[in-house]
Amino acid sequence: LKLVVLISGGGSNLRALLEAAADPEYPARVVAIGADRDADGLVLGEEYGIPTFSVPFTAYESRDAWGEALIEEIRRWEPDLVVLSGLMRLVPASVVAAFSPFLLNTHPAYLPEFPGAHGVRDAIAAGVTQTGASLIVVDDSVDGGPIIAQERVPVLPGDTESTLHDRIKPVERRLLIQAVRDIATADLDLKELAAS
Ligand code: GRF
Numbered sequence: 001l002k003l004v005v006l007i008s009g010g011g012s013n014l015r016a017l018l019e020a021a022a023d024p025e026y027p028a029r030v031v032a033i034g035a036d037r038d039a040d041g042l043v044l045g046e047e048y049g050i051p052t053f054s055v056p057f058t059a060y061e062s063r064d065a066w067g068e069a070l071i072e073e074i075r076r077w078e079p080d081l082v083v084l085s086g087l088m089r090l091v092p093a094s095v096v097a098a099f100s101p102f103l104l105n106t107h108p109a110y111l112p113e114f115p116g117a118h119g120v121r122d123a124i125a126a127g128v129t130q131t132g133a134s135l136i137v138v139d140d141s142v143d144g145g146p147i148i149a150q151e152r153v154p155v156l157p158g159d160t161e162s163t164l165h166d167r168i169k170p171v172e173r174r175l176l177i178q179a180v181r182d183i184a185t186a187d188l189d190l191k192e193l194a195a196s
Contacts, residue, residue, distance in 0.1 A: 001028035001184035004079040008088040011041020013106055016173035017085070017180065018048045027184035032077040034070070036089045051077075057089055067092035074099070081183060084138065085176065088117060093140050101146075101194035103138040106176055108168040110134060110150055115143035120165045123155060130154050131164070133171040135179050137194050146193050149175040 003021075005014050014033065021029045033045045033052045045052035053073050060066035071094060074082060084091070084105040096103060109119030110132025116122070123131035134150035136143065153168050182188035 001080045001180065002031045002078065003028055003081050003083055003180065004032045004034060004074050004077050005030055005083045005085055006034045006036070006074075006087040007039050007041040007085060008036055009039060009041060009086050011039065011044050011086060012169055013085040013173050013176060014041055014044055017083070017177060018044060018050070020177045020180075022048075026181065028081075028180045031079060032074075034073060036066075036070075036087060041086070063090075063092045064094060067094045071095055071098045081180065083176070083180070085172075090142060091138065096138055096140055100139065101137045101190040104148065104176075104179070105136055105138045105143070105145070106172045107134045107136065107143050108165055108172060110152060111136060111143055111147060119143075120168065121161045124159060124161055124164060128155055131168065133168050133175055135172070135175045137190060139194075146196065148179050148188065148190075148193065151175060 007014050018030055020026050030050055033050055035042055035054045036057045038054060042052045055070045055073055057066050082099045082103045107119055109123055111134040114122040130152050132150055132152045135148040136145040139145035151171050153171055155164055
C-alpha cells in the first residue's frame with residue numbers, strides 16, 4: 001500500500017509509521033512526505049530516503065488555490081492512501097473529494113469529544129479525567145468523519161497540554177500503524193466504512 005503522509009510539525013507520528021514500514025513484512029510504505037509549511041518533520045525524508053514536498057499555505061491567495069496545488073502534488077505519487085498525521089490545517093472540500101475515503105486523520109482526542117485544532121488543550125480546560133486518540137476518515141466536517149479506531153487515554157492530575165499530548169501520541173501511533181496494516185490487508189474496507 002503506497003502512502004503519502006502530510007504533516008505540519010515535528011512528525012513524531014510519521015516517524016512511527018516510517019519505523020513500522022522499515023519492516024519488510026509491513027504491507028505499506030511511505031512514498032512521499034508533504035507539508036503545508038517548512039515543517040521540521042520534513043527532515044525525516046532525508047533520514048529515511050523518502051521524497052518530500054511542501055505546498056506552503058501562505059504562498060496561495062486562497063484555501064482553494066492551495067488545495068488545488070496540494071491535490072496536484074499528492075497525485076504525482078499515486079498513493080493508495082493519504083494520511084494527515086499532524087497536518088494542522090483544514091483541507092478544502094476539493095481535497096476531500098479528490099481522495100476520500102482514502103484520506104485519514106489522526107486526532108488527539110476521543111471524537112466526537114474535543115474536535116478541532118486544540119483537542120488536547122480543550123480536554124485539559126474541560127477538567128475531564130479521560131480523553132483519547134482517534135483515527136477517522138476525513139470528510140467535509142471538522143473531525144466529524146467516520147471513526148476507524150479510537151482509544152481512551154487518562155488525564156492525570158497536574159497534566160499540562162504537553163504531558164497529556166505526550167501520553168496520547170503513542171496511542172495515536174499504535175492506532176495508525178494497525179489501521180494502515182488492516183487497510184493494506186483488506187481487513188478494513190474504507191469504502192464500506194465511509195458508506196456505513
Ligand atoms: C498529533 O497529536 C496529531 O494528531 C495532531 O497533532 C499532533 C502532531 O504531532 N493533529 P506530530 O507532528 O506527529 O509529532
